[in-house]
Amino acid sequence: xxxxxxxxxxxxxxxxxxxxxxxxxxxxxxxxxxxxxxxxxxxxxxxxxxxxxxxxxxxxxxxxxxxxxxxxxxxxxxxxxxxxxxxxxxxxxxxxxxxxxxxxxxxxxxxxxxxxxxxxxxxxxxxxxxxxxxxxxxxxxxxxxxxxxxxxxxxxxxxxxxxxxxxxxxxxxxxxxxxxxxxxxxxxxxxxxxxxxxxxxxxxxxxxxxxxxxxxxxxxxxxxxxxxxxxxxxxxxxxxxxxxxxxxxxxxxxxxxxxxxxxxxxxxxxxxxxxxxxxxxxxxxxxxxxxxxxxxxxxxxxxxxxxxxxxxxxxxxxxxxxxxxxxxxxxxxxxxxxxxxxxxxxxxxxxxxxxxxxxxxxxxxxxxxxxxxxxxxxxxxxxxxxxxxxxxxxxxxxxxxxxxxxxxxxxxxxxxxxxxxxxxxxxxxxxxxxxxxxxxxx
Ligand code: ATP
Ligand code: MG
Numbered sequence: 064x065x066x067x068x069x070x071x072x073x074x075x076x077x078x079x080x081x082x083x084x085x086x087x088x089x090x091x092x093x094x095x096x097x098x099x100x101x102x103x104x105x106x107x108x109x110x111x112x113x114x115x116x117x118x119x120x121x122x123x124x125x126x127x128x129x130x131x132x133x134x135x136x137x138x139x140x141x142x143x144x145x146x147x148x149x150x151x152x153x154x155x156x157x158x159x160x161x162x163x164x165x166x167x168x169x170x171x172x173x174x175x176x177x178x179x180x181x182x183x184x185x186x187x188x189x190x191x192x193x194x195x196x197x198x199x200x201x202x203x204x205x206x207x208x209x210x211x212x213x214x215x216x217x218x219x220x221x222x223x224x225x226x227x228x229x230x231x232x233x234x235x236x237x238x239x240x241x242x243x244x245x246x247x248x249x250x251x252x253x254x255x256x257x258x259x260x261x262x263x264x265x266x267x268x269x270x271x272x273x274x275x276x277x278x279x280x281x282x283x284x285x286x287x288x289x290x291x292x293x294x295x296x297x298x299x300x301x302x303x304x305x306x307x308x309x310x311x312x313x314x315x316x317x318x319x320x321x322x323x324x325x326x327x328x329x330x331x332x333x334x335x336x337x338x339x340x341x342x343x344x345x346x347x348x349x350x351x352x353x354x355x356x357x358x359x360x361x362x363x364x365x366x367x368x369x370x371x372x373x374x375x376x377x378x379x380x381x382x383x384x385x386x387x388x389x390x391x392x393x394x395x396x397x398x399x400x401x402x403x404x405x406x407x408x409x410x411x412x413x414x415x416x417x418x419x420x421x422x423x424x425x426x427x428x429x430x431x432x433x434x435x436x437x438x439x440x441x442x443x444x445x446x447x448x449x450x451x452x453x454x455x456x457x458x459x460x461x462x463x464x465x466x467x468x469x470x471x472x473x474x475x476x477x478x479x480x481x482x483x484x485x486x487x488x489x490x491x492x493x494x495x496x497x498x499x500x501x502x503x504x505x
Contacts, residue, residue, distance in 0.1 A: 064409075064442075064443045064444070065443075065444055065446045066443055066444065066445040066446060066447055067446050067447050069107065069443065070093075070106060070107050071092065071093045071106070071107065071108050071461075072093035072106070073091065073092055073093055073457065073460075074090065074091050074092075074093070076091075077090075077091055078090045078091065081211065082209075082210065083210050083211075083213070083279040083390070084279070084389060084390060084393050084395075085210070085211065085213065085279075085385075085386035085387070085389035085390050085393070086210050086211035086212075086213070086386070088389055088393065088400060088460070089109060089211055089212065089385070089386065089389070090211070091460065092108060092460055092461050093106050093108060093109075094106060094108045094109025094110075094112070094385070095109045095211065095212060097211075100208055100216070101205060101208025101214075101215040101216030101217070102215065102216055102217045103211070103212055103215060103217070107408075108408050108461070109385060111408040112385050112388075112402065112406050112407070112408050113219065113381060113382060113384075113385050115405065115406040115407075116251065116381055116384050116385065116388075116406050117198055117219070117221075117381050119247060119250045119251060119405060119406070120198065120221045120247055120379055120381060121198065121221075123243045123244075123246045123247040123250070124196050124221070124223060124243055126243065126246070127194070127239040127240065127242060127243040127300060128194055128239065128300075129194035129195065129196045129223055129239075129240075129243075130193075130194065130195055130196070131195075131196055131197060131198075132177075132180075132195050132196070132197050133197050133198075133199065134170070134173055134176050134177065134180070134197050134199060135170070135176075136169055136170055136199060136200050136201075136202070137159070137167055137168070137169060137170070138167065138168055138169075138170045138173075138175070138176055139165065139166075139167060139168075140158070140165075140166035140167065140168055142175040142176060142178075142179050142359065143168065143175050145175070145358060145359055146174070146175050146178075146355055146358050146359055147358060148175065152171065154204060154206075155171060155203045155204050155205065155206075156168055156169075156171055156203075156204070157169040157171075157202045157203075157204050169201075169202035170199075170201060170202070171201055171202060171203045172201065172222060172376075172378075173197070173199075173222055173224070174224065174355050174374075174376055175355065175359065177195055177224045178224075178355050178356065178359045178361050178374070179359065180195075181193060181195070181224075181226055181361060181372070182359065182360070182361040185226070185363060186363060186364055187363055187364050188228045188363045188364065188365045188370065190363075191226060191227055191228050191232070191363065191372070192225060192226060192227045192232060192235075192236050193225070193226040194223060194224075194225050194226075194236060194239070194240075195223065195224050195226075196221060196222065196223030196224070196377070197221070197222065198219065198220070198221045198381060199219070199220065199222075200217055200218070200219055200220075201217070201218055201219075201220045201222075202216060202217050203216060203218075204216055210279070210386070211386060212382050212383065212385060212386050213343070213383055213386045213387070214281070214383075215382075218380065218382045218383060219380075219381045219382035220378055220379065220380055220381060220382075221378065221379040221381050222376060222377065222378045222379075223240060223376065223377040223378075224374060224375070224376050224377070225237070225240070225374060225375045225376075225377070226356075226372045226373075226374055227372060227373045227374075228363065228365060228370060228372065228373070229373065230352065230373055231302075232373070233350060233352070233373035233374070233375060234269075234306070234350070235302050235305065235306075236375060237269065237348065237350050237375050238302075238305035238306055238308070238309055239300060239305065240348050240375070240377040241257065241271065241305070241308070241309055241348065242297065242300070242305055242308060244257070244273050244346050244348065244377075244379070245257075245295040245296070245308075246296070247346075247379065248273060248275075248345070248346075249295065249296075250405055251384065251388060251403060251405060251406060252388075252392075252403035252405065253275050253345070253387070253388065253391055254275060254276070254291065254391075255273040255274060255275050255345055255346065256273065256274050256275075256276075256284075256286065256290055256291065256312075256317060256342075257271040257272070257273055257309075257312050257317070258271060258272050258273075258274050258284055258286065258317045258318055258319050258322075259271060259313075259317065259318045259319070259322050260272040260318070260319045260321070260322060260347065261319065261321035261322055268350070268351075269349070269350035270347070270348065270349045270350065271347070271348050272319055272344045272346070272347045273344070273345050273346035273347070273348075274319070274342035274343065274344055274345070275342055275343050275345055275387055275390075275391055276340060276341070276342050276391075277341065277342060277343050277387070277390040277391060278340075278341055279341070279343075279390055280341040280342040280343040280344075280390070281341070281343070281344075282319050282320065282341065282342050282343065282344050283319065283320040283323075283339075283340075283341060284317070284318070284319055284320070284338075284339070284340060284341065284342050285316070285317070285318055285319075285323050285328050285337075285338070285339050286315070286316065286317035286318070286338045286339075286340075287315035287316045287317060287331070287332045287336045287337070287338070288336045288337075288338050289315050289336055290312060290315035290317050293311050293312055293315070294311070295308070295311075295312075315332075316328055316331045316332050319344075343383070343387045343390060344380070345379065345380055345383060345384055345387050346377075346378060346379040346380070347377075347378050348375065348376070348377040348378070349375055349376050349377070350373075350374075350375040351374060351375065351376070352373050352374065353371040353372070353373060353374070354374070355374055356371040356372045356373070356374055357371050388402070388403065388406065392462075394484065397459075397484065398459065398460070399459045399460075399462070399483055399484050400459070400460060400461070400462030401462055401464055401483050401484055402462045402463065402464060403464075404464050404499075404502050404503055404505075405503075407462070407463055407464055408461075408463065409441050409442055409443045409463045410435075410440045410441045410442060410463070410464070410465060410499055410503065411435060411440060411441075411442040411443075411463065411464075411465040411466070411467060411495075411499055412442065412443055412445065412458045412461075412463045412465070412466045412467070413428045413431055413432060413442050413443070413444045413445065413467045413469065414445050414451065414454050414455060414458060414466055414467065414468045414469065415427065415428045415444070415445065415446070415468075415469040415470070416450075416451045416468075416469065416470035416471070417446070417447075417448055419448075424469045424470070425444075425446060427469050427473075427478075428444045428446070428469055429444070431467060431469075431478070431492055432444055434492050434496065435492075435495075435496055435499075438496045438499075438500060439500070440496060440499050440500065440503075442467075443463070445457075445458070451468070451470050455468070458483070459483060462483065463483065464482060464483050464502070465480070465481070465482060465483065465495075465498075465499055465502075466480070466481050466482075466483060467479070467480050467495060468480075468481070468487070472487075472489075473489075474489070476491045476492070477489040477490060477491055478490065478491070478492065478495065480494075480495045480498075
């Protein structure tokens, strides 16, 4: 891809309306464009990143045995009346009438709809557990949309739902998602900590929020620093190993605001390990038993008895994650954004110095591009006639993790290659490709 032909509308300065780094940067480098209050279009750069995040989320859902479905954005009010949430949800829900005067709504979440899908076909406990998820746009008419796509009105969410016969089975499902979240955030190169959370309007009693530390976050958290050291991987998906994994984290005090209790905090965390700071909620998981299955009369047959199924729900803010990664990875000191290679819009930027009457650097760039492509490395060539330092500045802002600079300093088949925030090296193209490929494997 040539930069001159790409749709990456870069602004000269940070837009004044943006208060936090992620919002500034996303507008500045043309990742998103606001279309109305709290509603955004995703432009190629931003959309590419979001799709890569989505794919990682999807793979880690599949890996714990969840099945992907796709429910509509527009729902009928009927099932929401059955559960009682049509009234309770309040003004955050966008209500619509169709031409038949039927009450519809734009889904803010999907507990009701997925339960309706489940109850219409699953009759026996033998089909349990069922873990279903979808990745779909949600609408919540937030009172104060702010910080760009971090708290907006239309946003992209992965939401999963589990159906089990017993509490014990349901905890197993809960723990599968707990593990899949740890794996997902690790692949995104984020340190997201599970914190005991309030269950809010969804109801129930067991819940964790996954939080990444950031000064600009809206969640207040109280935690024992040692939780950051917990080893978060297990390959065995089995009841006891997963419940042990969760216990490893629960050994350390870590809660959000609503669950905070000063005495408990001070009693269970030695002073030197106490951390009281702010974070961004990127995921939230709930167990709520039969809270919805009862009013929605959703039961399976178990030895001739009707048992209400036990449910949980599990959300990840896929679009919010784009901003959250910026908040976590942008380096204030040197003004460099560095995307984790797993989600970077391109693997590498090829930055040639281009003189008016000399196309040789552009030709070299094309050859490098083709070679990288043959190695499955996705590059972008800056073919514009900007000077080299302006180009590098621009790519430091965009955040593609690797740069190949083709100018005075390239000699023969050696090029200047650097990690965006690292020291330049002189390497040939095979060595460059192998470094990038290695990084992509991790
Ligand atoms: P919050 O406490 O931030 O309002 P929530 O508890 O209402 O979030 P959930 O219903 O658990 O959110 O939704 C799952 C995930 O969706 C959240 O963890 C968050 O990452 C994301 N999310 C929720 N609301 C928004 C929003 N208005 N804009 C962008 N992402 C959101
Ligand atoms: Mg929440």
